[in-house]
């Protein structure tokens with residue numbers, strides 16, 4: 001058995017029965033990185049380092065916790081409360097990814113987001129949700 005296999009087995013044994021990681025922990029790590037970055041770009045490093053460290057300590061506490069039911073409940077509540085924000089971020093990345101292929105419009109009547117293939121020129125766009133017609137250039 002190699003050193004790596006022994007190490008992997010020891011970590012696996014240590015983590016058995018513990019909660020591990022989830023979406024809330026990933027968010028805590030990202031927030032800690034953001035606070036660290038803000039601290040290094042501004043002069044308030046002391047405060048941001050303290051916040052980042054507190055977030056990481058909470059993250060490790062959750063990862064190593066054996067109260068799996070409570071940690072899973074925390075994650076479920078987090079996912080429910082942040083659904084709108086996470087969906088908006090996901091859609092923003094999707095629009096960024098498709099920016100070369102599509103032009104995006106917002107319906108003036110119902111605010112539905114619509115997409116039109118780029119390069120079709122001046123067109124009349126019909127909202128698929130409310131039927132409103134408006135002009136656009138894609």
Ligand SMILES: [Zn+2]
Nearest residue numbers: 107110127130
């Ligand atoms: Zn509409």
